[in-house]
Every structure is written in C-alpha cells, then in structure tokens.
Amino acid sequence: MLELKNIKKTFNGRTILDGINLSVDDGEILAIVGPSGAGKTTLLRSLTGLQSVDSGEFLLDGQPFDPQSQKAEDNIIGVVFQDFNLFPNLSVYENVTLAPKLVLKQAKATYDTVAQELLQKLQLSDKGQLYPFELSGGMKQRVAIARALAMRPRLLAYDEPTSALDPSMRDEVADLLLHLKADGITQIVVTHDMEFAKKVADNIFTVNALS
C-alpha cells in the first residue's frame, strides 16, 4: 500500500497542493482527477520523485520513503508519460531492455526473457525491431508501459494516458489498464476524463483548484 500524508507544495509562494492525503492499495487502480491547473501533474511528479514537496510523508507498506532519493534500481513507481518519452534512436526492444541492462545490470538471458514476456503481453511481439517513429500512438504507449514494467516497479503511474491519443482509443486504453490490473499491477492514473476514471478506477481522488 502506498500512502501520502499531508503533502504540501507551493510554487513561488502559491499553494498548489495543500495537505494531500491519499492511499492506494496493492492491485488497485486509483484515478486522480480535477480541473485543469489544479495540481494533478504536480501530485504525480511529487510521488514519482520528479520534483520535491515542501512537507508531508510518503509511506510504502507503512514504511516512510523519499521518492526523490529512491535508488533507480529500487524503482518503486514506474511512470508512463503523456507523450511517452521513448528513446527515438532505439528500437522497441532496446527501449524496453535498456534500463534493466544498465540500471538493474541484469544478464542478457534475464532481460531478454522479461522483454519478450512484456512485448507479448502488450501485443508488441512483432514490433521489437521497429523504431518509435514507425509506431502508432497506441503502440508507443504500450511500449512505454512495457519499458516501465521491465523495471519491476511496485506501482505504475500514468499522466493523462488518453490525451495524446485519438478519442476512439479511450476504451482500448481503459481495457489495457484493467488487463494489467487483472495481472495484479497497482496503478495510479492522472486524468481530466471523468468517464475514463469511472470506468477504470477502484477509487477516485479529486485534486481541488486552490485560489
């Protein structure tokens, strides 16, 4: 279980997060919703350690942890960015295996097995040798998910997973998240799309805009 207790964040004296308390249970999907500019991305960046918070506590299974000082190899939370952030000069297979190889220092047999399993799970088995520019948006997103999962995170977090894709893809993305949930993967989804949130989430947390 991941818990956030009384998380506060200000930018230039302006309070964006004013004492956020939330938790996500293992195997569940938590959606973080709220109006534009309310601080959803700020919250996601805080809990993934991409930025600092001013105060508050992060707990994993009751133990405090600092998202900013977590070692890369601990990789508590994997992130799927809105625009996927794939390495454009690497193939799908190389995108998925780079961090397990360099950060986790896995042997080839290990990272290759994991990558083949993930590519199969995400319906990318025949796409391993392609480069990001050759992929559709939905495929790029699945590569980003495979790349994050290859690091064996405790939790997978998404920033607006539907917004860079054609609206017709919304149900497909929802099905993908529910499929991963059935595999026991804990997920946090930042979205402005309430219908999407209702479809996938076990719990919905609303970030309110502060004046």
Ligand SMILES: Nc1ncnc2c1ncn2[C@@H]1O[C@H](COP(=O)(O)OP(=O)(O)OP(=O)(O)O)[C@@H](O)[C@H]1O
């Ligand atoms: N690094 C930063 N420096 C200063 N202000 C920032 C910074 N990052 C975010 N903000 C401000 O914090 C507020 C919340 O931004 P954030 O992107 O978290 O909102 P959001 O809820 O994700 O919005 P959207 O749905 O439009 O993406 C905004 O007013 C934004 O301008």
